[in-house]
Amino acid sequence: MSDLDGGVADHRFPGVDDADVAACLRGEKLYGDDFAADRIAAWFEEEEGAYFRLSVAGGGEYRYGYHALNRACGFRHLPARRFASVLGFGSAFGDEMLPIIDRIGHISIVEPGSGFGVRHMNGVPVTYTKPQPSGRLPFADGAFDLILCLGVLHHIPNVSAVVRELSRCAGTGGYALIREPIISMGDWRRPRPGLTRHERGIPKPILRAMVERAGFTVVREQECMFPLTRRLRPFLQGPVFNSPLAVAIDRALCALPIWSRRYHPTSFLQKLRPAAVYYVLRKD
Numbered sequence: 678m679s680d681l682d683g684g685v686a687d688h689r690f691p692g693v694d695d696a697d698v699a700a701c702l703r704g705e706k707l708y709g710d711d712f713a714a715d716r717i718a719a720w721f722e723e724e725e726g727a728y729f730r731l732s733v734a735g736g737g738e739y740r741y742g743y744h745a746l747n748r749a750c751g752f753r754h755l756p757a758r759r760f761a762s763v764l765g766f767g768s769a770f771g772d773e774m775l776p777i778i779d780r781i782g783h784i785s786i787v788e789p790g791s792g793f794g795v796r797h798m799n800g801v802p803v804t805y806t807k808p809q810p811s812g813r814l815p816f817a818d819g820a821f822d823l824i825l826c827l828g829v830l831h832h833i834p835n836v837s838a839v840v841r842e843l844s845r846c847a848g849t850g851g852y853a854l855i856r857e858p859i860i861s862m863g864d865w866r867r868p869r870p871g872l873t874r875h876e877r878g879i880p881k882p883i884l885r886a887m888v889e890r891a892g893f894t895v896v897r898e899q900e901c902m903f904p905l906t907r908r909l910r911p912f913l914q915g916p917v918f919n920s921p922l923a924v925a926i927d928r929a930l931c932a933l934p935i936w937s938r939r940y941h942p943t944s945f946l947q948k949l950r951p952a953a954v955y956y957v958l959r960k961d
Contacts, residue, residue, distance in 0.1 A: 703882035704940030709834030720834045724875050725902035726790040741772035742916030745836040745924045750899045750955035751854040752776055760822040767829030771798050812838040824907040827856045831939035837887050839877045844891035847960035855956045880940050881954050893958035900951035
């Protein structure tokens with residue numbers, strides 16, 4: 678085994694080729710994206726509801742923690758218009774919509790967790806739909822003016838198929854906001870505290886290629902979520918990425934051209950780099 682896999686025996690994912698995993702840990706390919714239907718279905722079944730169990734059912738107080746980050750990297754780069762139909766892919770309770778809720782006509786949320794579910798947000802009607810392992814979405818072509826997919830794709834095996842579906846469902850002139858981790862998040866073959874079993878980050882070159890091949894135009898690409906930013910938490914009164922000041926500091930740190938771009942780090946210094954990317958996309 679290579680130094681990338683650290684000699685970890687693959688007890689959790691039988692049948693996975695060591696060379697294939699090593700290529701994934703180098704960021705050369707995305708683990709799970711080429712799985713056959715049976716393996717996708719098994720992944721989907723295990724991951725379904727996992728986020729709800731971690732964030733809500735685990736007993737902690739649920740509070741959405743990315744409003745300032747979404748404003749700075751996403752919403753402020755959208756046109757000043759009304760979005761009659763908005764899709765929240767994996768949007769849980771739909772909290773991420775709140776900063777622009779007065780500009781939304783209807784919200785559709787695709788969410789596997791049965792514990793989530795609201796009928797209205799500030800008077801805006803909300804409809805829930807469960808996803809399918811295939812990634813196919815039950816919406817017409819061009820059905821949405823805006824699509825939000827924030828921190829969701831890394832839970833999914835067949836990411837490229839889902840990105841193509843999001844593009845299909847985006848109307849001409851519509852927009853999509855996608856935020857995803859672009860680091861490995863550790864070796865996903867062993868248990869990782871606070872993470873679901875299968876989630877792993879998506880290498881940025883692979884993610885960008887996916888969205889462009891799907892038919893999106895990249896309006897803005899912003900790296901974000903530097904690991905040291907969370908150290909500001911004791912000085913704040915709420916989640917770090919709900920603070921405009923913390924987000925400004927985070928953006929300044931991520932913009933420095935000195936950090937490693939190693940997908941799966943093997944040293945402490947390699948861990949010091951932006952952990953996520955935020956895309957503002959347009960469907961032309």
